Amino acid sequence: MIKRLLPYPLLFVGLVLMWVLLQQSAGIGQLLLGAAVAFGATHAMAALVPEQPKVRRLDKVLLLMWLVLVDVVRSNIAVTAIIILGHRRPEQSGFLRLPLDLRDKTGLAVLACIVTATPGSAWLEHRAADNSVLIHLLDLKSDQEWITTFKDRYETLLLEIFQ
Amino acid sequence: MSADLLFWMLTIAQILLALAMAATAYRIIRGPRAQDRILSLDALYVNAMLVLVIFGMKTGTTTYFEIALIIGLLGFVGTVALAKFLMRGEVIE
Amino acid sequence: MSLSELPLWLVLAVGIFAILGAMLTLVGTIGLVRLNNFYERVHAPTLGTSLGSGFILLASILYFSVTAQRPSVHEVLIFIFVSLTTPVTLMLLARAALYRDRMESPNARLDPDADIKSEIPGIEIREIR
Numbered sequence: 001m002i003k004r005l006l007p008y009p010l011l012f013v014g015l016v017l018m019w020v021l022l023q024q025s026a027g028i029g030q031l032l033l034g035a036a037v038a039f040g041a042t043h044a045m046a047a048l049v050p051e052q053p054k055v056r057r058l059d060k061v062l063l064l065m066w067l068v069l070v071d072v073v074r075s076n077i078a079v080t081a082i083i084i085l086g087h088r089r090p091e092q093s094g095f096l097r098l099p100l101d102l103r104d105k106t107g108l109a110v111l112a113c114i115v116t117a118t119p120g121s122a123w124l125e126h127r128a129a130d131n132s133v134l135i136h137l138l139d140l141k142s143d144q145e146w147i148t149t150f151k152d153r154y155e156t157l158l159l160e161i162f163q
Numbered sequence: 164m165s166a167d168l169l170f171w172m173l174t175i176a177q178i179l180l181a182l183a184m185a186a187t188a189y190r191i192i193r194g195p196r197a198q199d200r201i202l203s204l205d206a207l208y209v210n211a212m213l214v215l216v217i218f219g220m221k222t223g224t225t226t227y228f229e230i231a232l233i234i235g236l237l238g239f240v241g242t243v244a245l246a247k248f249l250m251r252g253e254v255i256e
Numbered sequence: 257m258s259l260s261e262l263p264l265w266l267v268l269a270v271g272i273f274a275i276l277g278a279m280l281t282l283v284g285t286i287g288l289v290r291l292n293n294f295y296e297r298v299h300a301p302t303l304g305t306s307l308g309s310g311f312i313l314l315a316s317i318l319y320f321s322v323t324a325q326r327p328s329v330h331e332v333l334i335f336i337f338v339s340l341t342t343p344v345t346l347m348l349l350a351r352a353a354l355y356r357d358r359m360e361s362p363n364a365r366l367d368p369d370a371d372i373k374s375e376i377p378g379i380e381i382r383e384i385r
Contacts, residue, residue, distance in 0.1 A: 021330045024225075076280065076307045079299060083287035093296050095381040116343035119284075119302040122295070123343075124350045134381070136350070138299045143382075165267045172271025176312070179278035183304070186285035190297075198294055198353040205345055206285055206301040209338060213281060213304075213312050216331070217274055220319050225328075228316075232334060239341040246345060249352035 007046035010055065012038045060161050067153055072118050079119040082138060094140040095124075098147065099132045102155055107162035111154060121146065173221050177214055184210045201245045208238030266322050270315045277311030284308060294353050298346055305342040310335060 006012050012035075019034030020026050055061065102108060108126060115123040115135065124134040137143055187210065190203035212231045219227030284303030291297045313331040320328035 018333060021333050024328070024330055072306050076303055079287070079303055080280070080283050083283055083290060083300070083303075095295075097381050112347060113340070113343040116346050117302060117306060117339055119299050119306065122298045122350055123347055124295075125354060134354075136295045136298065138296060140382075165262045165264050168264075169262065169267040169271055172267070173274055176271075176274040176278040179275065179282045183278070183282040183285040186282070186289050190285075190288050196294065196353075196356075198349055198356065199297060202294070202297060202301065202346075202349055203288055205342070205349075206288060206304060209301065209305055209309065209342070210281060210285070212334070212338075213277070213309055216312055216316050216334070217278075220270070220274070220316055223323065225320070225330075228330065228334075232337070235334060235337055235341070239337075239345065242345040243348060246348035246352045249349075250355050 006039075006042060008042045011045060012042050015041055055161060056163075057161050060157055064154070064157050064161070067157070068114055068118070071149070071153075075118045075120040079138060082120075092140055093136065093138050094143075096135045096137060096143065096147075097127075097132050098135060098150070099130065100155065101131075102158055102163070103131060104158075104162040107158040110162075111158055114154060115150070170221065173217050177217050180210050180214045180217070184214075197249055198246075201242060201249070204245070205238065205242045208234055208241075212238070262323070266318065270319045273311045273315035273318065277308045277313075277315065280304065280311065281308035295350070298350055302342060302346070305338050309338050 015038035016031065016034040019037060020030060023030045023034075100108075102111060112123040112126070112133075115121050120138045122136045124136055126133050137146060184207055187203040187207040191200050191207070194200055212234045215227045215231040215234065219225060219231070281304035284300045284305075287300030287303065288297055291300060313335045316331045317328060320331075
């Protein structure tokens with residue numbers, strides 16, 4: 001019943017929140033108007049995408065966000081050091097192809113966004129044939145460390161959340 | 164007194180962002196390839212957006228915020244369209 | 257609250273956050289100028305879009321929350337928007353660059369599943385098992 005009424009509850013809440021932020025008032029009128037807009041938008045979304053992502057562990061999402069924040073700060077410092085100090089440095093960056101265990105589409109999308117949003121690593125291309133991904137790292141010297149954080153932290157966490 | 168200090172600190176931040184925009188402009192002009200130019204264009208609009216946010220703080224009005232949001236939206240759509248064009252607009256297809 | 261009676265801690269916090277964010281963004285664009293090839297340069301703008309814009313928007317939140325005397329959090333929207341859209345554009349651009357590099361290589365093939373080692377001259381891929 002609730003699924004029929006609200007196909008994407010999280011998206012609905014997010015849209016109402018965005019509306020309230022944009023209007024900069026949380027009055028009852030704005031809340032109702034936002035809810036109406038979000039209602040229409042979620043149903044439009046349901047008409048577009050038949051497949052629904054399932055978030056199984058909402059508590060782990062917060063943990064994931066915290067880990068991403070910490071890693072973003074760390075890699076910002078690392079990349080700043082590389083850019084400022086590393087004038088005419090020898091070839092240190094390079095490409096990696098990593099096999100993945102995660103197969104859920106939403107999970108892969110989130111993983112791609114996290115990897116690209118953190119400075120120092122960029123997700124280039126996902127190969128569906130063997131579920132592997134092509135990644136470019138700015139600092140290939142610490143690649144082993146990067147792979148372990150990628151695998152242990154993010155992939156296992158996303159496996160728990162989405163699969 | 165403290166208002167003056169804030170004004171100057173924000174001006175310094177704006178000068179830094181203007182230098183950043185100059186750096187992206189250099190990359191847009193130099194290239195060497197189309198993807199480098201689009202990448203710099205993407206950075207350029209983000210910088211312009213941040214300059215506007217600081218303008219908003221300097222003047223104390225939130226109108227700049229709306230403009231910043233619009234720049235963000237249009238910049239995103241623009242870069243995505245250009246990137247897509249690079250992939251599919253090739254002469255050799 | 258008028259501008260002349262702003263508390264000093266607020267002025268310092270707002271100013272330092274704004275300058276820090278602007279400096280990070282500047283470093284990112286310097287990377288855009290300095291780094292050697294496109295795939296390295298892809299990393300540079302994320303400095304400005306992650307922490308750089310984060311600091312500046314934090315400064316704005318602080319400033320407007322104190323001067324307007326009510327929480328002003330709509331800057332969060334810009335931050336969420338920027339941090340969600342940059343990875344998308346960067347990935348699209350990187351894939352476009354890969355595609356163009358492949359098209360230029362002598363044995364050009366469009367198949368993304370093909371072995372790319374032989375496809376793009378000058379690019380070496382470390383395979384992790």
